[in-house]
Amino acid sequence: MRLHSVQITAFGPFAGTETIDMDALTASGLFLLEGPTGAGKSTILDAITFALYGATAGSESSTDRLRSHFAPPEAVPQVVLELSVGGERLRITRVPDHQRPKKRGEGFTAEKASVHLERLEAAGWTSVSSHVQEANTEIRNRVGLTPDQFTKVVLLPQGEFALFLRADDDTRRTLLTQIFGTGLYDRVTRELESRRTEAGRQREAAAAAVAQALAAADEAAGIDAGDDRALVGSPEPERPARLASIADHLARESAAATAEETAARAALDIATAEHADLEQTSGRVHDLAMARAAAEQHRATRTEHEARAAELAGAQAAVPVRLRLDDLEAAATRLATARSALESLTASSGTTALEGSDVHEARARARDAEAAGLEHLVVRERELASAAAEVARLAAERDAAAARLEAARAATLALPQQISDAVAAREAAALRAAGAEAAAAEVARLEMRWKAAGDLAALLPRIEAATAAVARSREARLRTHEAWNDQRTRHLDGIAAVLSAGLVEGQPCAVCGATDHPSPARPADDAISADDVASAEAAYVEAQQAEAAAQSDLDTLALRQAELGVASAGTTPEAASAELAAGRAELAEIRAAAEQLGGLEAQVQSLRTELAGHEAAVGTQTTALAEAAAAHDARARALAEASAEVAAARGDHATVAARQQALRAQAEHERATAAAVSAAALATAQHDAALEAATGEATEAGFADLDAARAAQRTPAQIAALQAAVDDWSRALAASEAAAADPRFADVLTVDLAEVGARLATARAARDEAGDRHARSTGSVATTALRHQRFVEARTKVEQAEAMHAEVVTGTAAVTRLARLANGTSGSMRMTLTTYVLRRWFEQVVQAANVRLATMSAGRYELERTDESDRKVERTGLSLRVVDRHTGESRSPKSLSGGETFYTSLALALGLADVVTAEAGGVELDTLFIDEGFGTLDPETLDQVMTVIDELRNNNRMVGIVSHVAELKDRITERLEVRRTDPQGPSHIRLHA
Secondary structure, three states, rough: EEEEEEEEEEEEEEEEEEEEEEHHOOOOOOOEOOOOOOOOOHHHHHHHHHHHHHOOOOOOHHHHHHOOOOOOOOOOOOEEEEEEEEEEEEEEEEEOOOOOOOOOOOOOEEEOOOOEEOOOOEEEEEEEEOOHHHHHHHHHHOOOOHHHHHHHEEEEEEOOOOHHHHOOHHHHHHHHHHHOOOHHHHHHHHHHHHHHHHHHHHHHHHHHHHHHHHHHHHHHHHHOOOOOOOHHHOOOHHHHHHHHHHHHHHHHHHHHHHHHHHHHHHHHHHHHHHHHHHHHHHHHHHHHHHEEEEEEEHHHHHHHHHHHHHHHHHHOOOOHHHHHHHHHHHHHHHHHHHHHHHHHHHHOOOOOOOOOOOHHHHHHHHHHHHHHHOOOHHHHHHHHHHHHHHHHHHHHHHHHHHHHHHHHHHHHHHHHHHHHHHHHHHHHHHHOOHHHHHHHHHHHHHHHHHHHHHHHHHHHHHHHHHHHHHHHHHHHHHHHHHHHHHHHHHHHHHHHHHHOOOOOOOOOOOOOOOOOOOOOOOOOOOOHHHHHHHHHHHHHHHHHHHHHHHHHHHHHHHHHHHOOOOHHHOHHHEEEEHHHHHHHHHHHHHHHHHHHHHHHHHHHHHHHHHHHHHHHHHHHHHHHHHHHHHHHHHHHHHHHHHHHHHHHHOOOOOOHHHHHHHHHHHHHHHHHHHHEEEEEEHHHHHHHHHHHHHHHHHOOOOOOOOHHHHHHHOHHHHHHHHHHHHHHHHHHHHHHHHHHHHHHHHHHOOOOHHHHHHHHHHHHHHHHHHHHHHHHHHHHHHHHHHHHHHHHHHHHHHHHHHHHHHHHHHHHHHHHHHHHHHHHHOOOOOHHHHHHHHHEEEHHHHHHHHHHHHHOOOOEEEEEEEEOOOOOOOOOEEEEEEEEEEOOEEEEEHOHHHHHHHHHHHHHHHHHHHHHHHHOOOOOOOOEEEEEEHOOOOOHHHHHHHHHHHHHHOOOEEEEOOOOOHHHHHHHOOOOEEEEEOOOOOOOEEOOO
């Protein structure tokens, strides 16, 4: 697998679109991906993994980092990856789940993830699939690795670099099986394990049938599991004697149960009658007690009843006083209103002393006379505004005349250039209109291409649907073929039962010739007939025909796709539409130019006529300017004289009209004050009269004062409610006393409720006990009779189940032993078949890794494959040990330091890639990314590691190092820098190649 380009848009810390030319970056086989921590180096590896698998690389990465929070809301996050794998060049475009702005209204809506897989062919990029599940399957089949395996041997992210080195035996086995294509041995093992499992199920089923038959016999006899007589767990020789003993016991139980049922029925009838009599007496005693308690409880509320009666009497006495109190409140309101109005007037005038209403009336008349004397000056003042406007108008006319004169002079100077420009525009339009025919032909050609591109785009969903239909029909054919084979097999397996149906006692068998038929085969419940096989075959033939028809439809659509591809010249509907729109716009511009020729010619003639008119207007406007200036000066002098007279009459006010208005307001205020003084005096007299009338009415009704009368007042509804409550109490008292004197209680007046209750409880218990005894005896009669019959049937099934179990154990012994050997669960080595095969490949990986590890560790360390594991529960064969040449000891890879773990893991990863690449049919691993780890190396070890990595250039392998170690910048020429211009802003990529 080799990468050619990566395009990242609105992804992680990258707000815009960043394109990485991997061919240029990896020209020498080695490049450095560097930048400060957090800039987004690992995000590039996430983008590659996301494009391939729809997931990120690191185990700690999460999908919430996919869409860049720096990108604008309308930006669509996506990754476009071009790569070569298995001789094919592919392009993957993948978009994650994200939120986009709604097209209508405010807010956001969820956009689902999508993917598009394309393959480069001679005619250009061809779509392989845009269905997420299907595209993921296609990509994974071509790459040959799962996402987890990809991050262990190709892209080694932070924190996961050493996982392959430190993996346990089973994890390493799973990975190597996928990489080296040893799935055949796994399938053989699985098939044997499947048959062993089936054999186990058969044994378990047979044993379960025996246990079930024994349990059924115990259950039929009513024997518990812990009973000494139980058949479950009993020795087989003792079972006949136990069966006879159990049958005897059941017969005796049945006779005893019948006698007990007869006696229990008689006792139940007596107890039921006694209970009914006591239950009736108890009910009457209880009802009497309840009636007496109700009457006593009602009498206890007499105090509340008397208080309500007193409240009702007071409310009725306060009814005639209510009208007088309402009149008093109305008079008080009028008095408060009059006083408030008077206080408001005195406050607004700034005075506190009040005078008689006649004094205020005299002041009002004096202010009115003074205001009338200013009327003629108010009229003159209003005319000043129109006079000033007239002066301004004359000034504007003078200025307009000057502007027209200036404009006429300017137009006279500007028109010659306009005439020249119009002549040039006319000539350009004539030249533009000459290309109309060629432009029309180009638009016709673009229209044909656009239609073909649209038809091709509309055809693609049909091709996808037809492809899916072919896949479905193929799956249906395989499924019906498998069903047909299964039906034939099952039919042949049951052929013995078919043949046995024709056997006649004393006649020879058609197969063996024997005349004695002691144990003929019997058909199973789910036996398959010849008609069933014929139906399955017909379904298979029908599925074959359906698949052929679906394939024919797909071939027809593919031919149409090729035709449209040629007609559309490989362009998209959007691009063809844009080209057509541009062509149509060009043609419209040319035709518009042709239509403008006549207008441009008329414009030239109009401008020449306009120039002659402006030259004549210069003289006319000079005379008009002199006349307008003289009229303005005369009106301005008259305005100044009138303004001086009005200014003298204003006094301290802004205008004469304002002074006149102030005098009239003063007169109005004086008249209002006079009216308020009179109204206040009248309201005071009315309030005093109302107070005297209300006080007299309250005294006559029996109240001490007005407050007492007010407190006793109630609304008509409240008075009615009080009256009803008083009446209801009296009626309820009479009713409760009558209930306690009911004649039906005459015979129980002295009976104690507790005593009769105790007797009733005793009778009820006796009745229930007799009922339980009768129910038990009735059930026992039926149960004991049934037990014997069920037990006889169960004994027969026990004998049949034991015979079947012995036959199954003998028949499944061989496959059970073989499956355990292949699965590594038995034998001396306890190694699976696949692990046994993989040991050869893994030994080569270790040998290849040791070649580089010797250089990286300066000859100190060597990897060693071992059949022993750190834990006994793990399978053997693919475990690793590290041999330390300095000490001669062999130890676990987990004991290495950080730097040692790094370069040992790197050596192992490179060795794995070497072996896989060299083997035919293996996964192509000519790409390796290493995310961090170089910072753990000392300078000398770094030199040794880089020496090994530099050698990879000779093997046409691409190695990308992700690191911020400064020394690596001097060693590696090809670099990909990731930087942030703003510490809080998005990142950008820069390529050095």
